[in-house]
Amino acid sequence: MRRWEKNIRKVVPYVPGEQPKEVNIIKLNTNENPYPPSPQVMAAINELDAQLLRAYPDPKVEKLVSAIADYFNLRNEQVFVGVGSDDVLAMAFMTFFNSDKAILFPDITYSFYDVWADLFDIPYQKIPLNEAFEIIKEDYLIDNGGIIFPNPNAPTGIAMPLDEVEAIIKNNRDVIVIVDEAYIDFGAQTALSLIEKYDNLVVVQTFSKSRSMAGIRIGYALGNPLLIKYLNDIKYSYNSYTMNYPAIELGVRAIADEDYFRATIAKVMEVREWTKQELIKLGFVFGNSQANFIFAKHGECAAQDIYEALRKERIYVRYFAKARINNYLRITIGTRAEMEVLIERLGKIVR
């Protein structure tokens, strides 16, 4: 042991989905959008001016903040941006979950929550989903230091109705409730309409999934101006310039193209519904996903065996070796052509 080891903060990091370097694979393991970003982004990327790189970007990121605020009919003071929703959530954990009481989140959920809680020494309590993998709102009425849950939940894909989301927010007015809406655009109801009504609500969304911009790293939080101010104080205490020049420019262009956005999410949802029907025919069982993935188990074949068989076919899906979900696969919705190959190969594997 080195003499300085005692001073090191030791953590068990989050493990992101594999990013294989091979080509000619079907990659359905990290919930990326199979379609490219808006043609406006494609045009803008070739207009970037390298001369501007020598200067620091705007620390307030006003251009992108304004674009997002305008899009949602909010004021700039209600919008915070970061390097993907992971950066926004990490800063939100630091900012809002500073209590001695445990924060609450589901036992089956985005597996970064307990990692952030451990990193920042935040006590937490995992609230079990029911047998159908649903969040039960009554379970969140206990004393706590804050609440976070995704809607739709990950990796289940199951969405909560807005009135149930509101019940959790309304009955927890003395803590901050973060609704993590990374997958909201694929069919669930956003809680955004509630931010004027509840000053304890923070809604977090991302450009990574529905806007096909995972590679540019943009996430954002929406909430009342005081909460956004506290979040910015933490950001300015961590890194003044998180958003680089290309991210700001391309983010603005992505949010401007509403038609392309609507068309793209409609295609993902259409392929998702087709995939659900085909998976049922093959004997898979799953909740009613409102996300760009399906979380499924098979009646007879073990998930890990299917996962490994698919890898041999150069098809990557996500498998979590964790309690309660170690017989499930999380399958991202790719293009129709990719899903047809998946279904055909699955047909042979589970036969």
Place this chain on the structure above:
Amino acid sequence: MRRWEKNIRKVVPYVPGEQPKEVNIIKLNTNENPYPPSPQVMAAINELDAQLLRAYPDPKVEKLVSAIADYFNLRNEQVFVGVGSDDVLAMAFMTFFNSDKAILFPDITYSFYDVWADLFDIPYQKIPLNEAFEIIKEDYLIDNGGIIFPNPNAPTGIAMPLDEVEAIIKNNRDVIVIVDEAYIDFGAQTALSLIEKYDNLVVVQTFSKSRSMAGIRIGYALGNPLLIKYLNDIKYSYNSYTMNYPAIELGVRAIADEDYFRATIAKVMEVREWTKQELIKLGFVFGNSQANFIFAKHGECAAQDIYEALRKERIYVRYFAKARINNYLRITIGTRAEMEVLIERLGKIVR
């Protein structure tokens, strides 16, 4: 007071230098490089492929890590990259300064250090510079939980000889010593040669100054593989994908162009030395800066008055209203033409 206020982490954030939106100003307040990035970066920015934005970037950032490792004749395991050196330093504070004992840094130094220490609840002790604004190595031999200092120091620009840097590292083997080399390329001696010898040394550098890439946000840490592993564990516990696709591609191209890099820093240093001579003629006093800025006071005129007079002339320099340095201006080295205008205006102001 809102009911949830008690759960909020309250901080006093770092205040970055002003980023005025006006055009036709002379901006000498944030230590940006006056020259554009390498022509290779200029070419590469127009070859970026928007199709690739839909996928997550490589979380290991291997392409950029390898480029930096090759450049310094290191192994990939000795290199960590982040969103500017501020991101790298923030993560390094979290990772390495996890002791109950106070970390040490100079009283006059980069003003983000105490902000990070406060953010992460790290105790700290500020060690006064001597009257000539020099770091005295003997002052760093007291019991501590870690050490950080810039070399050259900011905002003084004064560099420490490598043997003095080594003395601090060598006599503090049971803690981590971070040498923050944001400005190293403008004339000081890097501690990089010591990372094989001392396993408690972390060297942090940036693309923002000498490589004219402030707008793309790239910083890096160099150290022994175990320290870099611990830093990566924290990064993966915070945000798996910090570096976006344009940053990775353009960073690789920037570091490939050694000739342009050498020519650019030579120009900055030449203009700095010219500026020093001119400032002396005007009655300014300053230490021997080895950075891309000069930290100067005038024999008769108050710094704040000069600062405000320059602003009226649309020339921005940096003024810190802080103890010991509130009669100094930090003047970034711009182009020769910009510095000629500065000197001419200063001549009128201090006359």
